[in-house]
Amino acid sequence: MTIQSFHPPRRTLMGPGPSDVYPRVTEALARPTIGHLDPEFVRMMDEIKQLLQFAFKTENPLTLPVSAPGSAGMETCFANLVEPGDKVIVCINGVFGGRMKENVERCGGEAIIVQGEWGRAVDPAAVEETLNAHSDAKIVAFVHAETSTGARSDAKALCALARQYNCLTIVDAVTSLGGSELEVDAWGIDAIYSGTQKCLSCVPGLSPVSFSAKAVEKIQNRQTKVQSWFLDLNLVMGYWGQGVKRAYHHTAPVNALYALHESLVILQEEGLENAWARHQQHHNALVAGLEAIGMSMVVPASERLAQLNLVSVPEGVDEAAVRAQLLADYNLEIGAGLGDFAGKVWRIGLMGCAATKTNVLFCLGALETVMNKSGATQAALAVYQQ
Amino acid sequence: MTIQSFHPPRRTLMGPGPSDVYPRVTEALARPTIGHLDPEFVRMMDEIKQLLQFAFKTENPLTLPVSAPGSAGMETCFANLVEPGDKVIVCINGVFGGRMKENVERCGGEAIIVQGEWGRAVDPAAVEETLNAHSDAKIVAFVHAETSTGARSDAKALCALARQYNCLTIVDAVTSLGGSELEVDAWGIDAIYSGTQKCLSCVPGLSPVSFSAKAVEKIQNRQTKVQSWFLDLNLVMGYWGQGVKRAYHHTAPVNALYALHESLVILQEEGLENAWARHQQHHNALVAGLEAIGMSMVVPASERLAQLNLVSVPEGVDEAAVRAQLLADYNLEIGAGLGDFAGKVWRIGLMGCAATKTNVLFCLGALETVMNKSGATQAALAVYQQ
Numbered sequence: 001m002t003i004q005s006f007h008p009p010r011r012t013l014m015g016p017g018p019s020d021v022y023p024r025v026t027e028a029l030a031r032p033t034i035g036h037l038d039p040e041f042v043r044m045m046d047e048i049k050q051l052l053q054f055a056f057k058t059e060n061p062l063t064l065p066v067s068a069p070g071s072a073g074m075e076t077c078f079a080n081l082v083e084p085g086d087k088v089i090v091c092i093n094g095v096f097g098g099r100m101k102e103n104v105e106r107c108g109g110e111a112i113i114v115q116g117e118w119g120r121a122v123d124p125a126a127v128e129e130t131l132n133a134h135s136d137a138k139i140v141a142f143v144h145a146e147t148s149t150g151a152r153s154d155a156k157a158l159c160a161l162a163r164q165y166n167c168l169t170i171v172d173a174v175t176s177l178g179g180s181e182l183e184v185d186a187w188g189i190d191a192i193y194s195g196t197q198k199c200l201s202c203v204p205g206l207s208p209v210s211f212s213a214k215a216v217e218k219i220q221n222r223q224t225k226v227q228s229w230f231l232d233l234n235l236v237m238g239y240w241g242q243g244v245k246r247a248y249h250h251t252a253p254v255n256a257l258y259a260l261h262e263s264l265v266i267l268q269e270e271g272l273e274n275a276w277a278r279h280q281q282h283h284n285a286l287v288a289g290l291e292a293i294g295m296s297m298v299v300p301a302s303e304r305l306a307q308l309n310l311v312s313v314p315e316g317v318d319e320a321a322v323r324a325q326l327l328a329d330y331n332l333e334i335g336a337g338l339g340d341f342a343g344k345v346w347r348i349g350l351m352g353c354a355a356t357k358t359n360v361l362f363c364l365g366a367l368e369t370v371m372n373k374s375g376a377t378q379a380a381l382a383v384y385q386q
Numbered sequence: 387m388t389i390q391s392f393h394p395p396r397r398t399l400m401g402p403g404p405s406d407v408y409p410r411v412t413e414a415l416a417r418p419t420i421g422h423l424d425p426e427f428v429r430m431m432d433e434i435k436q437l438l439q440f441a442f443k444t445e446n447p448l449t450l451p452v453s454a455p456g457s458a459g460m461e462t463c464f465a466n467l468v469e470p471g472d473k474v475i476v477c478i479n480g481v482f483g484g485r486m487k488e489n490v491e492r493c494g495g496e497a498i499i500v501q502g503e504w505g506r507a508v509d510p511a512a513v514e515e516t517l518n519a520h521s522d523a524k525i526v527a528f529v530h531a532e533t534s535t536g537a538r539s540d541a542k543a544l545c546a547l548a549r550q551y552n553c554l555t556i557v558d559a560v561t562s563l564g565g566s567e568l569e570v571d572a573w574g575i576d577a578i579y580s581g582t583q584k585c586l587s588c589v590p591g592l593s594p595v596s597f598s599a600k601a602v603e604k605i606q607n608r609q610t611k612v613q614s615w616f617l618d619l620n621l622v623m624g625y626w627g628q629g630v631k632r633a634y635h636h637t638a639p640v641n642a643l644y645a646l647h648e649s650l651v652i653l654q655e656e657g658l659e660n661a662w663a664r665h666q667q668h669h670n671a672l673v674a675g676l677e678a679i680g681m682s683m684v685v686p687a688s689e690r691l692a693q694l695n696l697v698s699v700p701e702g703v704d705e706a707a708v709r710a711q712l713l714a715d716y717n718l719e720i721g722a723g724l725g726d727f728a729g730k731v732w733r734i735g736l737m738g739c740a741a742t743k744t745n746v747l748f749c750l751g752a753l754e755t756v757m758n759k760s761g762a763t764q765a766a767l768a769v770y771q772q
Binding site for chain 2: 002003018024028030031032033035036039041044050051068069072074075099105106107195205225228229230248255262265268333
């Protein structure tokens with residue numbers, strides 16, 4: 001066995017994530033490794049916390065990146081906030097709501113399901129009904145931006161509702177952070193997790209999280225230990241906490257954190273609201289192009305995520321063959337359907353630095369050719385000229 | 387608030403890890419991100435599995451890198467193998483044995499402690515005594531290379547003992563993989579975890595693990611679900627499993643895996659036995675130098691790790707001030723003591739690409755100056771000239 005160095009092809013990533021990474025971010029990633037307790041590193045950790053507070057629009061002191069992908073960020077929220085026997089209302093309108101239920105149950109909690117429709121926002125009326133029926137529920141959990149369906153739920157309304165019933169909220173913002181309006185403090189979100197590989201255009205592998213004062217209080221006053229040592233925030237806080245003195249917990253993924261720092265500096269330079277608007281603009285153009293060649297969007301316009309676009313695969317089209325051809329001829333990745341949507345939809349991402357006019361026109365042009373249609377790029381150009 | 391890009395200082399890392407990273411590895415890290423289900427990526431995953439089998443000296447099909455640091459690799463072993471009520475014999479001779487106990491208890495298991503001396507190998511006779519007293523124990527867990535003390539335990543003997551008593555073994559090889567003799571199959575290790583930031587000289591953030599057929603059987607026949615969704619190997623296997631078809635589980639840390647692949651290609655080029663011998667050679671020179679200036683090693687010679695050298699801080703020396711001066715004047719990081727050894731020892735790492743003659747002489751020269759001694763580098767040079 002002799003294995004050679006791996007040289008990946010250069011793709012354009014327009015699937016559900018990872019998205020293309022800013023060149024400045026990969027450059028930062030490759031900077032010299034230093035120790036995870038080095039004073040210079042500790043200083044950078046403090047900056048990451050500030051930058052994440054900016055991105056999440058929060059002043060929560062407990063705001064940090066978990067040293068593992070978004071799924072571990074999800075588990076950090078549930079493992080720390082759910083105690084055995086706790087009733088948790090879980091809204092399911094796609095794959096990731098289902099994963100929340102798994103998390104609740106593996107923490108010994110009881111999941112009360114609000115089943116929603118795939119491709120639609122969570123229905124606040126259904127949540128209120130469930131809150132009324134379960135007055136002993138302690139937490140409401142839902143997905144802000146469902147990566148499996150492209151639907152955006154009304155996080156502000158759902159959090160207001162939960163608060164009214166004295167419940168904490170756990171919110172999945174893996175695909176929304178940096179791409180859609182998101183206001184942790186103003187909306188009263190208690191626990192939130194995201195990913196670095198979506199609208200931040202950083203490499204995959206980290207999960208930014210943030211916890212409100214009420215959430216921290218619950219974590220600090222648990223009756224039982226958090227079942228995960230690695231994700232126990234009572235311990236993680238000692239490393240990511242205030243001041244110069246940090247207690248060793250685990251070895252931080254030093255270089256990945258350089259990359260996250262740089263992606264957040266870029267977001268700060270652009271401005272959060274500008275980034276949201278940019279995603280929306282390119283989304284409008286992409287949708288016009290897709291509809292011009294007879295394709296239909298899965299999610300109603302008012303509930304759509306700009307950064308993740310689900311289109312129905314036209315009848316008679318071999319969806320996997322189209323994706324394979326896009327990859328082979330264009331080095332272009334778009335996403336397949338997941339769960340209930342497997343084989344039925346494509347997921348076209350416009351995330352972070354992939355949300356550009358160039359990418360929209362490139363993707364539409366490729367689809368025109370592969371599907372033997374025309375008019376998509378013209379329709380998109382018309383939107384840009386408005 | 388305006389935060390600038392972060393440019394880390396260029397250190398020489400001779401602490402307990404992270405170690406200096408091969409330039410080829412940081413270069414690989416910065417290659418273009420591709421999708422975690424891209425056929426090219428899946429091909430690279432297969433190569434990583436093969437390379438890890440080579441590094442661990444195993445044919446275990448379930449050999450892969452966990453998408454998080456070594457602490458998560460530890461938790462992967464315990465969360466998958468320990469079921470509520472299981473008795474686990476845990477050998478504690480440093481910080482990481484203590485962390486194993488935490489893991490057992492958080493999984494609902496009962497930890498039976500074999501308390502050893504800090505800075506010494508685990509005593510097989512004490513383990514056998516405990517096995518005799520607890521015939522219902524199911525697992526023996528111990529640290530092969532204690533990163534907090536620099537002691538190497540006899541993993542071969544301990545595994546033979548465990549097998550004799552029908553116990554599975556869980557072995558911490560965070561600091562030994564690639565630096566010391568380690569034979570997973572020949573020694574009969576059932577579950578092992580390591581880290582990328584030690585003797586592989588890769589960036590921190592991943593944890594290579596491997597599981598024997600007996601361990602896999604136990605995992606597949608659990609009575610209860612693994613309490614962590616993220617670390618549940620029954621699910622992870624669907625992504626890292628055989629064949630081209632991979633089930634999405636979580637988004638893999640794509641770029642970090644490029645880096646791991648490259649570090650393992652380098653190890654393959656050098657040869658495993660050559661890498662072990664190189665660590666030993668530079669260790670011999672370092673120890674000669676340290677002893678020449680009156681410093682004493684903490685661990686008896688026959689139980690020492692070559693790659694992590696614990697020396698007692700001489701009486702009257704302000705250990706933190708010395709480390710601060712090495713960092714400030716030489717950009718040289720050596721490690722502080724941890725746990726029982728805090729304030730009493732330094733930990734000098736010679737890991738991966740940091741195990742070189744240049745580093746040994748640089749470190750000894752710096753210590754001579756800072757501590758106002760002489761003769762260390764001469765003594766080391768004499769060893770090299772033998």
